[in-house]
Amino acid sequence: MTDLTASPRTDPLSLYRYRDGLYAVDLITAALQMDFFTWLASHPSSLQQICAHHGFSPRPVDVMMTLFATHGWVMQKDGVFHLSATGQEHLHSKSEWFLGPYYASLHDRPIARDYLEVLRTGKPAGWSGDKAAFDWHKAMEQEDFARSFTAAMDCRGRYLAQALAKSLDLKGRKKLLDIGAGSGIYACCIAAQHPHLQATVFDQAPVDRIAVKLIVERGCADRVRVTTGNMFEGLPLDCDVHLYSNVLHDWDVKEVRELLAISHASLPPGGLLIIHDAFIHADKTGPQHVAEYSCLLMHSTQGKCYSTGEYAELLVEAGFTPGDYQDTVVGRGFMVAVKN
Numbered sequence: 252m253t254d255l256t257a258s259p260r261t262d263p264l265s266l267y268r269y270r271d272g273l274y275a276v277d278l279i280t281a282a283l284q285m286d287f288f289t290w291l292a293s294h295p296s297s298l299q300q301i302c303a304h305h306g307f308s309p310r311p312v313d314v315m316m317t318l319f320a321t322h323g324w325v326m327q328k329d330g331v332f333h334l335s336a337t338g339q340e341h342l343h344s345k346s347e348w349f350l351g352p353y354y355a356s357l358h359d360r361p362i363a364r365d366y367l368e369v370l371r372t373g374k375p376a377g378w379s380g381d382k383a384a385f386d387w388h389k390a391m392e393q394e395d396f397a398r399s400f401t402a403a404m405d406c407r408g409r410y411l412a413q414a415l416a417k418s419l420d421l422k423g424r425k426k427l428l429d430i431g432a433g434s435g436i437y438a439c440c441i442a443a444q445h446p447h448l449q450a451t452v453f454d455q456a457p458v459d460r461i462a463v464k465l466i467v468e469r470g471c472a473d474r475v476r477v478t479t480g481n482m483f484e485g486l487p488l489d490c491d492v493h494l495y496s497n498v499l500h501d502w503d504v505k506e507v508r509e510l511l512a513i514s515h516a517s518l519p520p521g522g523l524l525i526i527h528d529a530f531i532h533a534d535k536t537g538p539q540h541v542a543e544y545s546c547l548l549m550h551s552t553q554g555k556c557y558s559t560g561e562y563a564e565l566l567v568e569a570g571f572t573p574g575d576y577q578d579t580v581v582g583r584g585f586m587v588a589v590k591n
């Protein structure tokens with residue numbers, strides 16, 4: 252039986268950071284290719300004005316401007332983005348220190364090209380630029396893709412989940428629902444750390460079958476069960492804790508609102524909702540590595556890394572009282588909220 256309460260002896264931070272931040276350079280390249288910074292210098296603009304002028308969608312522009320703000324290349328004042336001194340000196344095509352040509356050889360990278368399209372359509376590009384796998388939610392219904400994607404989430408979660416489990420206060424709670432659970436690694440680690448708790452892993456086919464096998468292999472099947480379903484069509488009613496781990500970041504605001512409303516309807520009064528994810532600061536000036544990870548999500552899913560402020564607003568709107576954000580490891584953390 253695997254000891255799911257153990258932590259590794261060494262720190263894998265840089266391995267997570269390379270993978271998470273991979274796409275940021277392509278978004279910077281796409282912006283330079285459009286000479287976006289030179290335009291912004293003479294047109295300080297709100298997010299809406301940037302979208303209206305360039306024919307862009309709000310979600311990718313928000314991710315792009317957050318990335319630039321975390322580097323100090325743009326600054327936001329009263330909702331208007333301005334090019335900073337660094338931006339004027341190194342990103343403006345009329346500056347003697349302009350670095351645009353240094354990035355020109357990257358214009359043909361598939362992900363950089365995708366960004367020109369994602370900015371305009373607001374729709375995700377294919378996973379890793381592969382047009383054949385265009386909609387990864389659909390791809391997750393295919394056995395092979397589901398298996399390799401779930402393996403990726405599982406090995407990432409092996410480290411993140413035990414850290415989350417150790418940080419949670421679940422005294423007096425009875426049953427956790429791990430929504431969009433993948434392999435069930437989070438439910439298993441939380442159950443291992445909190446022996447009084449039962450858990451249900453909730454996902455769709457064929458991920459449910461992959462989860463059953465791994466839960467048995469890990470020796471957790473006595474307290475962790477699997478339920479198959481579509482989270483947008485309702486959730487089991489017998490749980491007093493809901494966990495969304497790396498799930499809401501795959502979806503746009505409309506779907507996040509729907510999921511929070513479904514959770515609210517399914518939890519008892521006083522029920523606990525946990526969002527485990529990578530969070531942007533409320534003022535959207537950091538952390539830089541989360542802004543980089545958000546580029547990857549914006550490119551390949553319908554979501555992004557939301558800020559703590561955005562989540563707090565959505566939680567209040569859905570009828571929850573949000574608590575403070577708490578860090579765990581490798582730029583991840585969680586927010587809890589109690590059903591009013």
Ligand SMILES: C[S@@+](CC[C@H](N)C(=O)[O-])C[C@H]1O[C@@H](n2cnc3c(N)ncnc32)[C@H](O)[C@@H]1O
Nearest residue numbers: 404408431432433454455458480481482496497
């Ligand atoms: C990014 S993975 C996160 C997995 C896991 N929670 C983690 O933190 O690693 C998103 C998961 O949501 C599941 N999912 C997507 N749409 C779903 C739906 N409509 N109903 C249930 N699960 C869904 C996917 O199958 C996938 O396992």
